[in-house]
Amino acid sequence: MKLRRFTEDGHNKYILIYDKIKQSIIQNKKDIKKGFTKKLKDEIENLLNNDTLSSEVENGKILKKQNFKNSYDLGIYLNELLKDCNQNEIYFDEKMWDWITLFHFNEVFSIEMTGYSEHRYILNQDWFVRNRHLIRTPWYAVNTYGESSKLFLSKAPYFGSDYLEQFISHRINENFIPSGHISYKLYFDKKNNKPRPGYSKKYIRKKNKKTLVKASLGRLIDKLNQYNEIYDIWSMDPNDIVLLLPKEFDELKKLNQI
Amino acid sequence: MSKNTITIFDEERITHKGENPDVKVLLDKISNDGIHIKVEVNLKRHNFDDDCEVFFQAYNNRGAGLKPWNMGDIKTLNKEESNTFSYFVNNIDKDAVRFNLFVSKKGKFNDVVVYRIIGRSKIREFYDEPDDGKDGNYKTESLLPTREDDIGTAFKLEMTPGNKPILVLKRGCNIKHKLDNNIDPIQKTLIYTAALRELLKTYLTDNKFEDCPWKSKWFEEINKKLGDPEITTPESLLIIDNGETETNPEAEQWIEDVVNTFVSNLPDASGKKLIDKFISYNNFAPSIDLEESEI
Incomplete structure (x- = not known):
């Protein structure tokens, strides 16, 4: 099916259907399997098949139902699918993003x-x-950070990720793209093709006390914010920024042979 | 005992307002997908080295900075009396945009190549240039700018004769971001409906605003937008008859017409009216209740 976007009416119907799904899950004691009833599945399918409630997107390609190993693979697929569309127009086009979500609903709802x-x-x-x-963010991460987004998108498409949540909530990372590459370099275990555990949270509870995690992603962002005040980090080589990091990062640098 | 030496690098302050500032940022044009700006720079009075580079960066009021534009090195910039640059800032509202001009110098720290910032100007507003020397008559700015402050209520209107009215929004609750970026039509409709009513009522009742240039500017803009010569601007909201004071129903109707035009019927880039978005969001938008379960 070619890429489409909801009409106003179609979008409102989609929002109402999802609200029904959510209420049904809550009524079924938060049991997703019981809450996502056959009737609701049919409503999702009928909405997708109703051509009057959506229209084709200019320069959009053909979508294919498929399984994605993780959110990164989904992001790669979406980036390819949307590369010819006007990027400014699609950036916050809720009606398009939510229609893609409807199309791949079984991939992101499990x-x-x-x-x-x-x-x-x-x-x-x-x-x-x-x-x-769960659809726009994999596209955004791949589109912005390229291969480095593997760090944030390593889980199945129906899961969020701690690394992503911690990273994306800091303003400096929104446009300072090298921060994504620096994070990938430090926290992605290339040998095992997965993020290094234990570094995604800035604080953990230890013996009932809030404890700072040394060399965590949050600490890296603290340092980047500090460097941004005194250096023109935009002109600096990301490798040089890594070399500036304090001792607490030495173990990570060694692990990654930096 | 080992001895550590710290070298302190001074950061020179670059001015952006007042008389003859080092940098002037001017709003040139507003388009559907962003704003066009002009930047005038003259850094001659500072003694920056010739090889220092000058950058100009736009960011939004929440702190997300775009990649800085390189304006060139000091040697090249200082050849001219003044340098003017034109930039287009994509996907940003004129009230939400902030700027940063900085001068950087290449150096070393612990054998690592670094680019130290040795001069900077953090710019929170466009350069307000007096127009033909008339008092208080400024170019390009919004007639009702927003500002965050630590106030008790969610919002309030700040009006003093001779000054532009300001919509003050409570700090720390995300309202300014939502209003400036047209994110939440419910808040936008309710806040601007109330604020505009209050503004018009104040202008039509308080004699202190009789000669206020901003009142004149507001009424000029209203007449332009209403575009109907049959509608006359009321003199006052109050009628005093034989010592009795009552409200003028025509003035009340005029206020409603203005609020309808400026708020309810305000179209977005796609032509959709604010009041229609308000209705749609109230009927269909999901709640923002957060769950304890995984996001």
Whole structure:
């Protein structure tokens, strides 16, 4: 099926259907399997097949139903799918992003997931929740950080990620793209093709005390913010920025042969 | 005992307002997908080395900075009396945009090549240039700019004669971001409806604003937007008859017409009216209740 975007009416119907799904899950004691009933599955399918509630997107390609190993693979696919579209126009086009979500609903909605917030399926431009969208965010991360986004998108498409949540909530990372590459260089274990565990959270609870995690992603962002005040980090080589990092990062540098 | 030496690098302050500032940022044009700006720079009075590079960066009021534009090195810039640059800042509102001009110098720290910032100007507003020397008559700015402050209520209107009215928004609750970026039509409709009503009522009742240039500017803009010569601007909201004071129903209707035009019927880039988005969001938008479960 060719890429489409909801009409106003179609989008409103989609939002109402998702609200019904959410209420049904809550009524079924948060059991996603029981809550996502046959009737609701049919409503999703019928909405997708109703051509009057969506229209084709200019320069959009053909979408194919398929399984994605993780959010990174989904992001690669979406980036390819949308590369010829006007990037400014699609950036916050809720009606398009939510229609793609509908098309791939079975990929991003699973009984194995633990959360079912509407922000995962209905794009909200509010900065606090916009990156929870399970379709737009993989596209955004791949489109912005390229291969380095593997760090943030290593889980199945129906899961969020701690690394992503911690990274994306800091303003400096929004446009200072090298921060994504620096994070990937430090925290992605290339040998095992997965993020290094234990570094995604800045604080953990140890013996009931909030404890700072040394060399964590949060600490890296602290340092980048500090360097941004005194250096023109935009002109600097990302490798040189890594070399400036204090001793607490030495172990990570060694692990990554930096 | 080992001895550590710290070298302190001074950061020179580059001015952007007042008389003859080092840098002037001017709003040139507003388009659907961003703003066009002009930047005038003259850094001659500073003694920066010839090989220092000058950069200009735009960022939004929440702190997300775009990649800085290189304006060139000091040697080249100082050849001219003044240098003017034109930039287009994509996807940003004129009230949400901030700028940063900095001068950087290549150096070393612990054998690592670094580019130290040795001069900087953090610019929070466009250069306000007096127009033909008339008092208080400024170019390009919004007629009702927003500002964040630590106030008790969610918003309030700040009006003093001779000054531009300001919509003050409570700090720390994200309202300014939502209004400036057209994110939440519910808040936008409710806040601007109330604020505009209050503004018009104040202008039509408080004699202290009789000669206020901003009142004149507001009323000029209203007449332009209403575009109907049959509609006359009321003199006052109050009628005093034989010592009795009552409200003027025509003035009340005029206020409603203005609020309808400026708020309810305000179209977005796609032509959709704010009041229609308000209705749609109220009926269909999802709640923002957060769950304890995974996001």
